[in-house]
Amino acid sequence: MDSLNAQPAPTEKQPPAVLVDHLTKVFHPSLTRQKVAAVIDLSFQVGIGEVYGLIGPNGSGKSTTMKVILGLITATSGRTEVFGIDSGKVGSRRDVGFLPENPYFYKHMTGRETLEFYGKLCGIHGARLRERVPELLAMVDLESAADRSIAGYSKGMLQRIGLAQAIVHRPRLVVLDEPTAGVDPRGSRHIRDLILQMKAEGISVILSSHLLEQVQEVCDRAGVIYKGRMVLEGRLEDLTQLDQQMEYVVEGGPAGLEEKIRTLVEQEGGRLLSSGHPRTTLEKLFLEATGDRMETKETKGTRHD
Amino acid sequence: MTESNSGAGHVVPVWEISPLRIWVLAQGTFVQLVRMKVFYFLLIFVALVLVIAGAGLFWLPTEHLLALKRWSFGAMYLFTMVYSIAATALLLPRDVEDRTLYTILSKPVPRIEYLLGRLVGVLILNGIALAAMFLAMSLLVTWKMPAVEQQLVEQLLHGASGEAVAQSEVNQAKAEAARYGVNGSLLWAVWALYLKASVVSAVTLFISTFASSSLFTIVTAAMVVFIGHFHQLVLDFWKLNEAAGWFGSLVARLLVIVFPNLGLFDIVDEVITGTPLGIAAGMQLTGMGLFYVALFVLLAQLVFVDKEL
Numbered sequence: 001m002d003s004l005n006a007q008p009a010p011t012e013k014q015p016p017a018v019l020v021d022h023l024t025k026v027f028h029p030s031l032t033r034q035k036v037a038a039v040i041d042l043s044f045q046v047g048i049g050e051v052y053g054l055i056g057p058n059g060s061g062k063s064t065t066m067k068v069i070l071g072l073i074t075a076t077s078g079r080t081e082v083f084g085i086d087s088g089k090v091g092s093r094r095d096v097g098f099l100p101e102n103p104y105f106y107k108h109m110t111g112r113e114t115l116e117f118y119g120k121l122c123g124i125h126g127a128r129l130r131e132r133v134p135e136l137l138a139m140v141d142l143e144s145a146a147d148r149s150i151a152g153y154s155k156g157m158l159q160r161i162g163l164a165q166a167i168v169h170r171p172r173l174v175v176l177d178e179p180t181a182g183v184d185p186r187g188s189r190h191i192r193d194l195i196l197q198m199k200a201e202g203i204s205v206i207l208s209s210h211l212l213e214q215v216q217e218v219c220d221r222a223g224v225i226y227k228g229r230m231v232l233e234g235r236l237e238d239l240t241q242l243d244q245q246m247e248y249v250v251e252g253g254p255a256g257l258e259e260k261i262r263t264l265v266e267q268e269g270g271r272l273l274s275s276g277h278p279r280t281t282l283e284k285l286f287l288e289a290t291g292d293r294m295e296t297k298e299t300k301g302t303r304h305d
Numbered sequence: 306m307t308e309s310n311s312g313a314g315h316v317v318p319v320w321e322i323s324p325l326r327i328w329v330l331a332q333g334t335f336v337q338l339v340r341m342k343v344f345y346f347l348l349i350f351v352a353l354v355l356v357i358a359g360a361g362l363f364w365l366p367t368e369h370l371l372a373l374k375r376w377s378f379g380a381m382y383l384f385t386m387v388y389s390i391a392a393t394a395l396l397l398p399r400d401v402e403d404r405t406l407y408t409i410l411s412k413p414v415p416r417i418e419y420l421l422g423r424l425v426g427v428l429i430l431n432g433i434a435l436a437a438m439f440l441a442m443s444l445l446v447t448w449k450m451p452a453v454e455q456q457l458v459e460q461l462l463h464g465a466s467g468e469a470v471a472q473s474e475v476n477q478a479k480a481e482a483a484r485y486g487v488n489g490s491l492l493w494a495v496w497a498l499y500l501k502a503s504v505v506s507a508v509t510l511f512i513s514t515f516a517s518s519s520l521f522t523i524v525t526a527a528m529v530v531f532i533g534h535f536h537q538l539v540l541d542f543w544k545l546n547e548a549a550g551w552f553g554s555l556v557a558r559l560l561v562i563v564f565p566n567l568g569l570f571d572i573v574d575e576v577i578t579g580t581p582l583g584i585a586a587g588m589q590l591t592g593m594g595l596f597y598v599a600l601f602v603l604l605a606q607l608v609f610v611d612k613e614l
Contacts, residue, residue, distance in 0.1 A: 027613075070411045073613040090321070090415045098411035104403035106333070108340040120329040121412045165408060175411075 015084030017173045017204035018046040018069055023078035025064050025228075038064040040228040041078070046206055046221075048172075051199050053215035053222035053236075054208040061228040062208040063101065066175050069206070070098055082173060097166030101178040103158060107151040111142050111161050114150060115168055122169035136164040139197075141190065156187030163194055173204045180211060192218055216240060245273065326414055330422020335429045338392050343430065346388075350380045350438050354445055366452035370485045373449065374577040377442040378494065382573070384438070385431050385502035386530065392430065393509035394522035396423045406614060417606050424510050424602065431502045439495045443487045454482040484579035493587045494576040500594030501570035505530055507601035508565060514608040532560065533567035540566075565597045 025039040039061040046052040054062045067073045068080050071087050085092035105114050115133045119125075124132060137143045140160035145153065153161065159179060166174055176195070180188040188211070195218050198205055209215050215222055216236055224232040232239070250257070262272045357373050400406040409419060457478040509526040516522040539560045542553075570590060576582055 067407075067614070070407075072407060072410060074611065090413050093411060094413045096411060098408060100404050100407045102404070103408060104405055105408070106337060106405060108337050117329065117333055118408065118412065121326055121409065121414055123323075123326075123413075125325075162408070169412075 014048060015081065016045040017048050017050070017083060018044075018052075018206060019079070019081040019084075020044050020065065020069065021079045021081075023065065023068060023080055024076050025061070025068060025073065026076045038228055039068070039225075042225070042228070042230055043078075044223050044230060044233060046173075046204055048204055049199070049202040050221065051195065051205040051207065051219045053219035054206060054225060055210075055212060055215055055222055056208075056225035060225045062225055063177055065225070066098075066177055066206065066208065070096065070175060095172040097169070097171040097174045099159070099162045099166045099174070099176045099179055101181055103162040105150045105158070105161065105165070107149065109150055110147050111137065111150060111153070111157075112146040114161055115164055118165040119168045124169060132168060136168060140164045140194065156183045156190075159183050159187065159191060160194075163191060167198070167203070171203070173206070174198055176205065176207045178209055179207065180209065180214060188214070321415060322418060327418050327422045327425060330409075330414075330419060331425035331429060334396065334423050334426020338388075338426065338430050341392075343388060343392065344434065346384050347434065347437055350377075350384070351441055353377075353380055354441055366449060366456040367485060370446060370449050370453055371577065373445055374442065374491075377438065378498070378573045378577060381435055381438050381495070381498055384434055385498060386505060388434070389427065389431060389502045389505040390509050390523055390526045390530070393424070393427050393506045394513055394516075394519045394526060396427075397510070397513040398516060398519045398522060401614065410614065416609050416612075420510060420514075420602060420605050420609060424506060424598075427506045428503055431506070432499060435495055435499050435502075443491075446485075446487050450482065450486045453485050454479050457482045484581070488581075490576045490580070490582045493582045493590075494573045496587065497570045497572050497590050497594075500590060501567055504565055504567065504570075504594055504597040504601070507598045507605070511601045511605040511608070514605045514612065529564055530567060532564045534571070535568070536561065536564060536566035537568045565601075566593075569593055 021043050023039055023042040024037070027036045027038055029036060042061070042065060044052070054065065056062050064073070068075050069082065069087050071089070071093060074088060080087040082092040083095055087093075106117070109117060112133055115136055116129060119129045119132060134143070134146075137146045140163060142157060142160055142164070145157060150158070150161070163176075163179065166176070179195070180191050183191065192214055195205060195207065199218065205218075207215065207219060219236055221235050222233070222239065223230050258275050261275075265272045354373065354377055357369075357376050397406075400409070406419075410416065458475055461474060461478045505526065508529050509522060512525050512529070513519075513522045516525065539557050542557050570593075572582060572586075572590070
């Protein structure tokens, strides 16, 4: 994938990776309780090779939307398609990988067995599977823990093995529900890198996350869902740009430069809103401070969350 | 086989039901149950039959053999019923609770394959356990057979009180002894037990598709098994007792229709006392077992296919 911010336009020949068209989902919890409209008239598309962020507060309808796309629940009205196939059909899931929020896998299996199990379910057998599993274990950095029981995996390791099972069959669409929930910054960074790797390989991704900074970093486009409705949608670049303001970062200027700039801006009819030393992020500081120690722990396979 | 249009615009065939995927799920289920150390029960079984085998001094050989078979079959019955209900009841609700079902069904796995895979896994476990227990019992029965033959021949000689006994009578006594040994009827009895366990597994699987918890599934399945043993009684009541009135008759009809007739498979008592069972009766049992399993899998699928996860 070379066009980071490109929004591939779906053509007649190539349908979008995901089409959600006027989707409404109403739950009927029980006879005595009221109906709950989890998603209301939601529409969006995810292009081929695009990373789409679905953001919103808890209970806004993100997971419900993902479940409809995956055929785990049926829509009350509207339609959803995956690569042009009705998502209610089993065939639509042939090219889809899914990582649910807080995934649990069979505790009696090892990491390697887990990948083999899901690979076989996707129709991968024999030599192909024997090649694919070590490749995935290396990709998610779990080679040293491959033959350990899943029961002993940390949260971050579970997320990574979950990501590996999601892509075991080389899907063209990956759906990730809160992939970094509860994962420490290093694990979170690793998962983010894997998403970027998928993006580079042209895999379409739908990602839901509370970590807006992360969405901003990896997504081409995003939609904000609130109370089941899409309230904001667009390219990240467009959404986050403050059209009325400009930002300059200067290095090594002489003393008094700031005052000169302020004067110049005011002469031209503008106003200097802020100046000062740029700041790094807490995440970067954390990663720098803990880098070596975390790596050592991870290779030893110790729980770190 | 159906065809659907893939995203790439190519027409790609899609198998609606894949035996290979069912086998993968069945293997997974079997390994899961084995790693829950369910086969430890076999050690208890072996201990039980060894104790009974060692207690032979207190019984005549025929009585001893009868006790051995009765206790062995009792243990087999206990194992298969408990595991058919408990193991099956754990599978689906736990997968929903742990969300492992999401990762399985988000792959190209039709729900019927998931149900069949889970059921087949339990049936394999039951089959292996029953085969192992039957083998252990058969070894001990075969070991005890010469003593039974000797006892029957001695009884014959004793009854003759000094008169000459024809070889044909001795052979007849030996043939009589063979009825106590490992024979075709005994195999049918194990097969009937297996069929019954399979029906109970299918019933439990069906209940678990709409149950809210494993506990509810276990309790309800146990009730179905209990009532299923009185099927014939209720059927007779329906047919013969007109005095029960419309309500009694309605309840009886409902019970007969809703609950499987598990009493059909109770042939163990007759078989272990030496009553032979023919191929026709065995085939009839097999047909009924398969019918019930297919029926409850179908019902499970009807509930599960549109279940919101």
